[in-house]
Amino acid sequence: MVSTKVKLWTVDDYHRMVETGILTEGDRVELLEGQIIEMNPQLPPHAATTQRAFRYLDRLLETVAYVRMQLPVTLQPRSEPEPDIAVVHIDANEYGDHHPTPNEIFLIIEVADSTLLGDRQQKAPIYAKAGIPDYWILDVNTRQVYVFREPTQAGYQQQETVLAVNMLLAPVAFPNIAISLNQLFLQNLP
Template identity: 60%
Template sequence: MTTTGLHLWTIDDYHRMIEAEILTTEDKVELLEGQILEMSPQQPPHAATTQRTWKYLSRLLANRADIRVQLPVTLPPNSEPEPDIAVVRFDSREYLDGHPTTDDIFLLVEVADRTLNRDCKQKARTYAKAKIADYWVLDVNMRQVYVFREPTDNSYAQEITLDENATLSLVAFPEVEVRVKELFP
């Protein structure tokens, strides 16, 4: 019996596929742990929650961080996801020379209506491996937030779930209070 291996792509491979137009803007994909995965289409609750969260965090973090919506982040050696929200350091060139990397990222947020399992397992593992200190999953259906902190090699040592009546702060900005109910429309 012959078995075949799985070829994992690097970030450089991924960028070459984009430059060669093997992957185009019509391909709704992202690179996670060396695999090119299709991204789920957005339903209105997902889009509305993403928009609301972006506006709310933009107000709270004005003059402290840049808030990027559904744009790539580069997590070497083999991940370039497009989180729904990325709270990153200001860059005077607006990341013209490259996407934000681990050292630039304060918080990543995924909004989940049909992707909760993937976001809490696969994406959490990817972000933990990249040492992302603060990762949130907004569960649109239950109106709660899964908070992942203290990254280890393959997971997070701290995982908590907060309902819409809770408040929390970003690891990078502990003085900023985030009211969970304000993240949801």
Template identity: 40%
Template sequence: MTVIVAKWTIDEYHRMIDAGILRSRQVELLQGEIVEMSPEGEPHAYCSHEAAEYLTDLLGQRATIRQAKPITLPNNSEPEPDIAIVQRLGREYRQHHPYPENIFWVVEYANTSLEKDLETKSKIYSQAGILEYWVVNLKKLHLVIFRDILDGEYATKLTLTIGTIQPLAFPDISVVVERIINN
């Protein structure tokens, strides 16, 4: 027996949200599939919040730091990354979530969702043209940085536990890895 999965467009997904169908569910749209999001445990909530505060202070008025808010991607995906560093477009975001061209980079914190974040989401973000993607592995307390899109996938993958990293969008800024991991 062949299983056929129903795929949803972003417009259909938004209509379900507007109709209240998904009100009691923590979900995101990934490549046309509505996927349950893992509950956020204390380390996840603490680390992502502290990192967002740090990035807000570090970047100042150069970017907006959005926490657990949707971004709209062309591959029928509307994930809700833990942190999205986006252009400061102000009220324009009343009309739409950030598109790939508005996104400097995204950060996901992963404990139970590690495989989804490292595999599925890295492909979704790279295919959408997001130039940089960070995953914090909360089990091992390290930062995985994906960069350099080649043929729709990230060609470079760095794993750091200490030191500093310069985001591609802001090469003059040094981000302290320990402040992102919050170990």
């Protein structure tokens, strides 16, 4: 049997691939743990939930944070995911010279319809290793929110599942701001 080595890419390698045209804006990919991963296509419930959650959080947090939708965050040295929502520090340059890094990220939210397993088993460890203090997954199928907190190199130490119906949850960074979980989801989904 022949042994094959896998080439793992760095964020710098990934950026060079974009700069030279090897990867283009039309490529729906993200860098996860050194591997260039094709992103899943979005079905309407995923897209609509992402848009609704973005609009709600953008209005709610407009004076304390930027809310970014489906834009990269840089987790050196080998990950540059594009989370559905990233709540980040306000930046006077609007992140024109870099993508947000872990010390600028308050909260990351992924929206899951068919990606729940990957968001829990692949992305959660990456976000925990990077020290992201607050990671939520919105499960559009069950209207549940998976909340991950207390990051370590081994993963998140605190994990809980919350039903969105009439529940309020405050982000770690903003304990005095109550987010209505019900407002993150479309009302007409089962």
